[in-house]
Amino acid sequence: MDCHREKINLSALIQGLIEDGECLAPNLQFEGKFPGDIFIKADRTLLQQCIQNLIGNAIKYNQPDGVVEVNLLGGENSIQLTISNTGPNISDADAERIFERFFRRQNSTEAVEGSGLGLSLAREIARAHGGEIELLKSDRLINRFRMILPAV
Secondary structure (H helix, E strand, O other): OOOOOEEEEHHHHHHHHHHHHHHHOOOOEEEEEOOOOOEEEEOHHHHHHHHHHHHHHHHHOOOOOOEEEEEEEEOOOEEEEEEEEEOOOOOHHHHHHOOOOOOOOOOOOOOOOOOOOHHHHHHHHHHHOOOEEEEEEEEOOEEEEEEEEEOO
16 A cells, blocks of 8 residues: 655544544534644545544444544554444454454444445555554443554
């Protein structure tokens, strides 16, 4: 994946995507923590698609009147973006396969539209930027994904 990198205000980019999510899912509560402006050197279009996929999944696989939480933390060496949602837990069996292309959770394939490419594509975009996306352990109806990217 070829990336055209430029300096991006990641905080502003994410805030815009959260605002889009609020329009798409007015029944959900969106929460976020952004400690000031955090900049990154990245391909804006690809990174936006990556984060849009993560937020989109948090919306699609949420419970009615649920919560989408987006937290951004900048460090000296890395930037961490955590996106959480309330919803059915992801089983251990599904967690092992969730980043596979075309994989769809068995209990969700009929109720939720999609092709099963969003998380796979998001992970490849993160990796193209020297980062990674992982599913943190699901517990108590909270699913949490974390993306780690190198700092500027």
